[in-house]
Amino acid sequence: MRFISRTSSDGVIEQLFTLDGIPGVLWTPEGATGTRPLVLLGHGGGQHKKAPDILALAHRVVAECGFSAVAVDLPGHGDRPVDEELDRIVTENQARVAAGAQLAPLIAEFQALVARRTVPEWRAVLDAVQRTEHVGPGPVGYWGVSLGCGLGVPFVAAEPRVRAAVLGLGGASASAADAARVTVPVEFLLQWDDERVPRAQGLALFDALASSEKTLHANTGGHGEVPAFELDSTLRFFGRHLV
Amino acid sequence: MRFISRTSSDGVIEQLFTLDGIPGVLWTPEGATGTRPLVLLGHGGGQHKKAPDILALAHRVVAECGFSAVAVDLPGHGDRPVDEELDRIVTENQARVAAGAQLAPLIAEFQALVARRTVPEWRAVLDAVQRTEHVGPGPVGYWGVSLGCGLGVPFVAAEPRVRAAVLGLGGASASAADAARVTVPVEFLLQWDDERVPRAQGLALFDALASSEKTLHANTGGHGEVPAFELDSTLRFFGRHLV
Secondary structure, three states, rough: EEEEEEEOEEEEEEEEEEEEEEEEEEEEEOOOOOOOOOEEEEEOOOOOOOOHHHHHHHHHHHHHHHOOOEOOOOOOOOOOOOOOHHHHHHHHHHHHHOOOHHHHHHHHHHHHHHHHHHHHHHHHHHHHHHHHOOOOOEEEEEEEEEEHHHHHHHHHHHEEEEEEEEEEEEOOOHHHHHHHHOOOEEEEEEOOOOOOOOHHHHHHHHHHOOOOOOEEEEEEEOOOOOOOHHHHHHHHHHHHHHO | EEEEEEEEEEEEEEEEEEOOOEEEEEEEEEEOOOOOOOOEEEEEOOOOOOHHHHHHHHHHHHHHHHOOOEEEEEOOOOOOOHHHHHHHHHHHHHHHOOOOOOOHHHHHHHHHHHHHHHHHHHHHHHHOOOOOOOOOOEEEOOOOEOHHHHHHHHHHHHOOOEEEEEEEOOOOHHHHHHOOOOOOOOEEEOOOOOOOHOOOHHHHHHHHOOOEEEEEEEEEEOOOOOOOHHHHHHHHHHHOOOO
16 A cells, blocks of 8 residues: 555644555544544545445544544546446446346346456455554444445455444345345435436335445435435434444 | 313413313324414224324424324214214124125215214304314315324315315225225325225325326335335425425
């Protein structure tokens, strides 16, 4: 893990890094020493590690909870090189949908393929970040919606350091088998009028989670219209479960 | 409206009253003068105006939000006389269920009958309470789950003073037509493993609400197992919408 830059804003230190070619960013409270909870933020499709929603959430996790937060670019996203295999599959899928194929199974197949890379990448990121003195081996949370949910479910299922997760805007066809291995507390966001994830698919993914404590927050509106008050709820959820 | 008693505890004034034979209780902040938001609390079946969940919520509404709260006994409940018509219907329904009849339509029919009394009763309670100097004509919220939802949906649909409502643990067969006339913000509680309200019925009632802002909070557990953190969320919801 190599740190590239260090900047500070409103009490939040932001450090860019690379780890085995993966560009990432670590946020910690200014002056922090010693172990603290860490939240890994999984960005959405077409986004990157410093997309506005990721940046806003990271700053609030650090400033309001005193935790650390980390995000990395997904394969083919942000500062990572174009991924020819993934690009080819996306192009093929677009052609298959144009020819009348169903979108949901293609998305599921694609996310499963990407997850086979991101699960080990994210575990390596946790290893490296938790070796820094100002993060340390504390409890870990995961936040990810949409593609960040599709990749997050297999990650949370595989990684015992994760103690709580906020997921959502994803459907069961992508990850029901992995969901059945998720047992930590989950807050699950669903948009009641989601134009991309059929309502029944979202409800089925929530249902498939094996967690004994799980809460579904369903709001009116489309895929990109999660209300701002859910961010407050996310912070309270991590505050309850990571300390 | 006749006040019967006045006691004080932890900064909360509790006044018992009767209004046209309906026993009720009004909670206000100690030393309160002038208009403030009011939350009407609808108790559950077999419960009464000072049941533990009602009392706990009323105290927090007053102490933490500075609002007032009011609850009255439902017909045949608490300090009200036995209601022979309702008792007869309950007994008949028990016999019909024992003989194999479906429970949900009987509950729906029963709640519709009770609501024809409670809607005008509760409107009269609002009129009277809002004429007191320490409550006044401020915004009104409604809270009610289970039977309090079945009676609350027609009340909220009929009463324009209600600006926001917490409902839940109820199903669509009881009140879908009234739900389509509810347009205020709603926070709706659903228990994912509710043994009394089928999940699909609860989801259908949430879906039937015409509110442009509505949030479903679904948690694991049975009908009586709403997690304690939902009470915090209820207070924040009323805090957002009644000030």
